[in-house]
Amino acid sequence: MSDGTYLDAISAALLHEMDRDDRVLVMGEDVAGPFGGAFKVTKPVAERFGESRVRNMPMTELGFIGAANGMALMGLRPVIEVQFADFISTGFDSIVQFAATAHYRWGGAVPWVLRAPADGNLRSGPFHSQNPEAWFVHTPGLKVVAPSTLADAYGLLLSAIRDDNPVVYFESKPLYRALKGSVPGGDAPVPIGVAEIARPGSHCTVVTYGAMRHEATTAAAHLATEGIDVEVVDLRTLKPLDLETVTASVRKTSRVLVVHAANRLAGIGAEIAATVADVCFTDLDAPVKRLGGLDVPVPFSPPLEDAYRPSAATIADSCRELCAW
Amino acid sequence: MSDGTYLDAISAALLHEMDRDDRVLVMGEDVAGPFGGAFKVTKPVAERFGESRVRNMPMTELGFIGAANGMALMGLRPVIEVQFADFISTGFDSIVQFAATAHYRWGGAVPWVLRAPADGNLRSGPFHSQNPEAWFVHTPGLKVVAPSTLADAYGLLLSAIRDDNPVVYFESKPLYRALKGSVPGGDAPVPIGVAEIARPGSHCTVVTYGAMRHEATTAAAHLATEGIDVEVVDLRTLKPLDLETVTASVRKTSRVLVVHAANRLAGIGAEIAATVADVCFTDLDAPVKRLGGLDVPVPFSPPLEDAYRPSAATIADSCRELCAW
Amino acid sequence: MELDLLVAYRWMRLTRAVDDAIRNLWLTGQGVGGTFNQRGHEAISVGAALCLAGDDVVAPMHRDLGAYLVRGMSPRRLLAHQLGRATGVSRGRDANIHGCGDLSLGIIGFVSHLPQSLPVAVGAAMAFRHRGEPRVALTFTGDGGSITGLFTESLNLAALDRAPVVIVVENNQYAYSTPIAEHSANPDIAARSRAMGVDAVDIDGNDVIAVHRAVQAAVNRARDGGGPTVVVAETMRMLGHAIHDGFEYVPDALLERWHERDPLTLLENRLAAAETETDRIRAIDDEVGVVVDDAVAFARDSPWPDPGEVTARVWATGPGHE
């Protein structure tokens, strides 16, 4: 373990898996050395493994994700980088129609990982700030993960690469360099499908993931000084969802807030809220509340993006309301 | 008014609007005469208006929906047909990135209608049975409608064409020829954003749309003989949602079931259930329940598709459970 | 490999017979959902598939029944698939000829979204090249598929990598009801392919010998590291796009001209010219008839899938899955 960032943890996971398994290769726009990707995630990877295993692709997401489907069917384990999660829509068919359905339909396993640098708060506007995870959770046949710590970024990428299914791996751009810690090493996979209690608490539960985990724990630390004890559940995997951890927490606190940066309307929070409101009906002392992005394209200008997005402050407000209910 | 089918009502609406407004044109694969479309919706339209206003497109959904964006910006009102709703993913970027965002970002109005023949129960398998509406409801900037009667098919298409925004219009293939009645005529728009009480009732509310409206009313008729009085709310518009009609119904019945044929997981039903469970928290005598497609590609074989999809029978069962709660 | 004309005849006859049997089931109300027609395309899918070695792979599209058969998928499984039975290739999950994949036979199942088989075949070929394996991927698309952006993106990737892939374009001059002149500003598909950096040849798609010769040359070249080839095979679909299609959009005169060039008739004439005894041909016909009758009976008698299976096998097995 060495000190580094969330981004370093992703690079480290790639290095570890590519050392371990020569079926793994990286492909995407501008990923090869010496450039090493728009965010430089693959720079150390390209340096170690060279062009045959870190491959530049033309700006043709539909075609090269389609090619990754073929590589994966033939036993390779491609790790695809789309330059921003926003460009995932350009390769949509190859993901939601081919990769997602092959195994269910005829038993063709498509073991790839699609790394998608997502989320905003970086003043990057409507096309470099998107959180499109709901599209993929709604689509049968994909797995979806969204790590929010160095350990999870590392461990979930190990698990995603080892998984025999197509896994969409949402990276949190606002955490890339802002989140620091010790970079994991070695064989430390984090299982897909298991949520984590990021902070135990007893008065209410915040269910969240990605950068919002940190907003939530910040809010919780603040609320603790007011005597409100918040439990923060970090989903980590968005598909399949770990509803057990969520409902266990709700049964303990009887109040729940679901938070994500993605559009609240018909987002994943709706699925979680609807499920919790159903299966925990008699446990709840207050309605399940949701915070999410507004139903507009992610706006660019700081005052607008701040108004668009949940934050520690709005999470704290919602928790206060919830606990006062 | 003459007798005809749900499909005839769509054709009639196209004829009416194209007569009324020469900015309206139809474009899509195989839509021109004499062929008139895979389902023949545009056959009478092509016969009346000819090739300049009913235009065949190559099998390039991304490109021709992109071209429709340009036409709409220049003041035309294209009505785009994708051959099956399933192929909407092929034109995804042109819809969710360009059309959906232009007005919010810089005031460019993109007044098109995208007609998408959706839904299954026709033994057509994973690629001719999809219900992808949740992708579009989650995407800011689009309107989404899903008519389930001849009057709504006609009236919502009139409104959609007159709307200054991109509207995705989901047609119900299982109703195309199976649903008969009098085909509306004249100026009979149905407003976008207004739900309809398909059947008044007092014991529980079923919120639904599309072909499931008819499964729900069938279930309701059956349950009436058991003394269970079901109110059926047909959303008709999926974005913007008419939550007032829904919550008013729930306040009356205090029990609610949300039903759609689309994948239940992270579907639109989740948004409705989460909202109802929140805003009607103190009104509910039972948890909000949901029925939807299973989290697998729509299977082909009759026993599998039947197991996949909600029906009058499973709706009735759920209503019984709900009312016994 | 030299083409054995009788072998080719047998596969083409089987393709036609299976296709006819399917149509017959549908026309007599025994079908489930829709189904595509194959008539006219037999020489292409059979001639091309016969060029592959055992561990090559094929990613067919919807007119390539012959390729499935040549690769060893049994008429029983194919017919049971079309009828949605538990014994079918997809166990009732996928419809029509979609999703008939079986990697043990080197067949990649296709999705309706055209031409998704193309980049997948290119990627398969890139995998072969990456590992230094002397394997080849074969794939097919239509004239309609050849005007999509995915066609040019796939060709570009193949050319950049010199991937061992052969792309056969079945130019039946129509995409559903739309003639090529209406969907492609430049109907010269080979020229469009060459512009993307991929060698291309035009051939007669109704002449199985021509198909085999061109595709075999392309396969050999690919295996030898020569990179991708596009083979544009001209043909005509002799029936509607699918069972429900009225097929009124193709002029009778055009159909008549192609009727005279029926791929099976052409091959029979060749066999006659080569003095193959008629008896041997009729024996094949009889054998095929028996095989197809058996397959129809098998499919019809096969059980429906168990509804309880509907959510099984979503995920591939592996750590954490069962």
Add this chain to the structure above:
Amino acid sequence: MELDLLVAYRWMRLTRAVDDAIRNLWLTGQGVGGTFNQRGHEAISVGAALCLAGDDVVAPMHRDLGAYLVRGMSPRRLLAHQLGRATGVSRGRDANIHGCGDLSLGIIGFVSHLPQSLPVAVGAAMAFRHRGEPRVALTFTGDGGSITGLFTESLNLAALDRAPVVIVVENNQYAYSTPIAEHSANPDIAARSRAMGVDAVDIDGNDVIAVHRAVQAAVNRARDGGGPTVVVAETMRMLGHAIHDGFEYVPDALLERWHERDPLTLLENRLAAAETETDRIRAIDDEVGVVVDDAVAFARDSPWPDPGEVTARVWATGPGHE
């Protein structure tokens, strides 16, 4: 229209000055988010945009600052846009040079997803043709954009309709860090365009006279019903892709060669050869300096958007909207 060299010089100088001003803001920590560099591309966007008539439209991409300026978008609005101010083109909603659309100026705002401007421009041109209007649409893409499927789909649609559209490909030989030889198996973009059925010419993209001549010919032809043209303009982006780009991937020697061919220097040399007085040129430089200083001050002093506005104007007005 004849190209007035001093007019061209003024727009190119303004383009460079606005670009420099933006970079200066960012390098001094006054920027918001990211921003693209324009240096080297001035002759293309200016030379092409100067060919349009008043009611023509342009659908630019991210190196076409010059086109926005020529069409009449003020440096004030453009700079305020880049700084996310309420007075900017998108009122703080879109970032960088995205979303700078204004139909009253005939400018279609672009989205990051490349090359989405292409089909939109083709569709605009189809609308003109449909209504029999003598208007033309102009659009731009990069070499990277030219290898996408959307490029070929757009060209095909344009050619099928004989749509009055001109597509300028800014071949700066790199897509971000990837050289054209690595992203395009056939780097001859004009040949690829012709294969799609669209006439194409290669020109020197650093020579504004050449750009103007070729695009004007294409615009005239389009207006006269002659259909679409692709103009491939060779150039070099002289700075990083965007402000954060280290730009280490372009060899120094290559940059040096292009440095000598700087579009503004080339034009100044032409003006000198035409015996234009240096004073007139310097007067333009001064005027441009004043305009840009004013625009920077305006942008910097402009208010931020009101957060309460964040959900306004999602829908276009019309029946049922306000």
